[in-house]
Amino acid sequence: MENANATNAKPEIAVSLRDVNKWYGEFHVLKNVNLDVERGQRIVICGPSGSGKSTMIRCINRLEEHQAGQIIVDGIELNNDLKNIDQIRREVGMVFQHFNLFPHLTVLENCCLAPMWVRKIPRKQAEATAMEYLERVKIPHQAKKYPGQLSGGQQQRVAIARSLCMKPRIMLFDEPTSALDPEMIKEVLDTMIELAESGMTMLCVTHEMGFAKTVADSVIFMDAGQIIEMNTPDEFFNHPQHERSKLFLSQILGH
Amino acid sequence: MVAYVNTETLPSLPPPKGLQGPAAWMRQNLFSNWINGTITVVLVIGILAALIPFVNWAFIKADWVGTSRDDCTSGGACWVFVYVHFKLFMLGLYPEAETWRALLVGGILVLTLAGLMIKGVPLKKYIQIFALFFFPIVAYVLLSGGYFGLPHVETNFWGGLLLTLVIAIVGIVAAFPLGILLALGRRSSMPIVKAICVVFIEVWRGVPLITVLFMSSVMLPLFLPEGMEIDKLLRALVGITLFQAAYLAEVVRSGLQAIPKGQTEAANALGLTYWQGMYKVILPQALKIVIPGIVNSFIALFKDTSLVLIIGLFDLLATIQGAFSNPKWLGYAIEGYLFAALVYWIFCFGMSRYSQHVERSLKTTH
Numbered sequence: 001m002e003n004a005n006a007t008n009a010k011p012e013i014a015v016s017l018r019d020v021n022k023w024y025g026e027f028h029v030l031k032n033v034n035l036d037v038e039r040g041q042r043i044v045i046c047g048p049s050g051s052g053k054s055t056m057i058r059c060i061n062r063l064e065e066h067q068a069g070q071i072i073v074d075g076i077e078l079n080n081d082l083k084n085i086d087q088i089r090r091e092v093g094m095v096f097q098h099f100n101l102f103p104h105l106t107v108l109e110n111c112c113l114a115p116m117w118v119r120k121i122p123r124k125q126a127e128a129t130a131m132e133y134l135e136r137v138k139i140p141h142q143a144k145k146y147p148g149q150l151s152g153g154q155q156q157r158v159a160i161a162r163s164l165c166m167k168p169r170i171m172l173f174d175e176p177t178s179a180l181d182p183e184m185i186k187e188v189l190d191t192m193i194e195l196a197e198s199g200m201t202m203l204c205v206t207h208e209m210g211f212a213k214t215v216a217d218s219v220i221f222m223d224a225g226q227i228i229e230m231n232t233p234d235e236f237f238n239h240p241q242h243e244r245s246k247l248f249l250s251q252i253l254g255h
Numbered sequence: 256m257v258a259y260v261n262t263e264t265l266p267s268l269p270p271p272k273g274l275q276g277p278a279a280w281m282r283q284n285l286f287s288n289w290i291n292g293t294i295t296v297v298l299v300i301g302i303l304a305a306l307i308p309f310v311n312w313a314f315i316k317a318d319w320v321g322t323s324r325d326d327c328t329s330g331g332a333c334w335v336f337v338y339v340h341f342k343l344f345m346l347g348l349y350p351e352a353e354t355w356r357a358l359l360v361g362g363i364l365v366l367t368l369a370g371l372m373i374k375g376v377p378l379k380k381y382i383q384i385f386a387l388f389f390f391p392i393v394a395y396v397l398l399s400g401g402y403f404g405l406p407h408v409e410t411n412f413w414g415g416l417l418l419t420l421v422i423a424i425v426g427i428v429a430a431f432p433l434g435i436l437l438a439l440g441r442r443s444s445m446p447i448v449k450a451i452c453v454v455f456i457e458v459w460r461g462v463p464l465i466t467v468l469f470m471s472s473v474m475l476p477l478f479l480p481e482g483m484e485i486d487k488l489l490r491a492l493v494g495i496t497l498f499q500a501a502y503l504a505e506v507v508r509s510g511l512q513a514i515p516k517g518q519t520e521a522a523n524a525l526g527l528t529y530w531q532g533m534y535k536v537i538l539p540q541a542l543k544i545v546i547p548g549i550v551n552s553f554i555a556l557f558k559d560t561s562l563v564l565i566i567g568l569f570d571l572l573a574t575i576q577g578a579f580s581n582p583k584w585l586g587y588a589i590e591g592y593l594f595a596a597l598v599y600w601i602f603c604f605g606m607s608r609y610s611q612h613v614e615r616s617l618k619t620t621h
Binding site for chain 1: 515517518520521522523524525526527528531535536539540543617619
């Protein structure tokens with residue numbers, strides 16, 4: 001364990017959701033969601049579209065607001081206090097389905113923007129850190145290019161590097177490979193696997209079963225706004241318990 | 256079923272001869288068949304028939320230099336009219352002895368703009384700061400005087416192109432930030448801020464500029480306390496700025512709407528505050544998209560400045576109209592209007608070209 005010498009014998013909780021509920025108008029998207037993520041844990045969240053999985057992780061960095069329940073990230077409770085939100089967002093990185101790189105900035109500028117403006121790190125130092133992470137995702141030679149000049153897979157790796165430049169303690173992935181050509185999925189997954197092996201706390205919404213089996217500590221299956229099943233990847237994929245999980249797995253593995 | 260496997264990679268060849276070059280272009284586009292050929296010939300003859308007399312009148316048979324209308328003897332255009340009144344058209348009734356001040360301001364303006372626009376000029380950041388914060392002060396002190404022993408020149412004496420440029424530049428520079436704030440306010444999630452911005456924009460945009468100018472020059476003094484007086488030019492400037500800001504706000508808002516939501520989300524997820532995200536992520540992209548719309552507004556504003564004529568300010572067009580209404584110069588309205596058109600066109604075309612240059616230099620894809 002990473003925190004073996006911590007005074008607290010219990011593992012440190014990085015993210016905790018307690019009875020979280022959310023509505024879009026009349027529509028109940030999250031129903032009594034409870035979840036504890038320990039530091040260093042890798043969680044994969046899957047489920048049919050519209051099941052609330054993206055909404056759940058977007059609540060963790062307040063891109064969506066929950067209306068009932070409690071979300072505690074890194075010991076800080078998410079509420080309407082803007083200071084708490086800012087503090088949490090600094091520690092939580094996010095990778096989006098459509099990359100959301102800033103198209104008017106070069107790859108390097110994309111990576112330096114937040115460290116310079118949020119963490120007030122001098123440009124030189126921010127650029128050095130950015131190059132380090134770009135090297136880690138294996139695209140340092142593209143640093144001076146604009147996102148529009150890169151392939152989808154390269155853009156997603158830049159997006160990962162951009163998040164890492166803020167040195168987050170928790171990373172959220174919202175279907176990071178769903179918008180990619182099949183040939184590019186692997187390069188992004190490799191980057192994510194490497195990141196997982198370095199001990200990062202990760203919550204990934206993804207349907208990449210290979211990735212889940214390789215790195216996940218547990219798999220969460222959601223349907224209609226509820227967490228329906230949570231198990232180790234082996235158990236979940238080989239012996240799903242809930243009828244809905246069985247149906248879902250048979251559908252995505254059946255073709 | 257026979258499997259097919261392609262084993263050769265074809266080389267890229269140059270296009271066949273006769274498909275490119277001006278001759279091929281003309282054959283394809285102007286003379287592709289006898290109907291198109293006839294139309295081409297007829298149109299060319301028509302254009303020449305209109306153009307030749309004009310060139311003849313405006314250039315070949317024209318008189319250029321002189322002191323009075325008696326010098327116009329050739330029967331063509333009488334540019335002597337413009338030549339004689341040139342100083343009036345440029346500076347209005349700005350006092351003769353102080354002309355150097357207006358010219359100096361013009362010189363500084365040209366140098367500053369050149370410094371801002373030409374690539375590779377060093378210390379750009381300082382030029383920008385100078386242009387935005389110090390140039391207005393320097394220009395005001397020089398033009399208006401009253402400081403450093405410079406005689407005071409009342410704004411009543413400002414006129415011609417000088418006045419047109421003062422109104423246009425102040426209008427553009429002041430309306431731009433205000434327009435951005437209004438656009439952001441209109442998209443705000445705070446209901447009161449949003450309501451104020453919507454009302455402001457809709458009121459100013461729904462009123463003709465002439466009404467705004469009349470209000471500022473006739474109505475506003477009625478509401479001010481006795482004895483208090485605000486300079487007529489200043490009143491017009493405020494009116495034009497607020498009017499223009501309302502238009503710009505909608506142009507900028509259209510740009511903001513074109514930016515995908517993901518950009519704001521990415522900025523937020525990285526921890527940037529609202530203003531940081533706007534300043535570094537959203538506005539640079541939104542403004543780039545609406546450059547054509549913004550320049551469109553600026554060009555419209557530049558020409559709308561001529562409306563200040565009706566509240567008794569003598570801009571370029573008003574001085575020209577005044578000059579050809581003078582009994583000594585009756586009958587030279589065409590020359591006057593052509594000259595006005597040329598000057599307006601030079602500035603508007605300049606803005607248009609510059610905006611296209613900016614658009615190209617901001618392109619970040621292939």
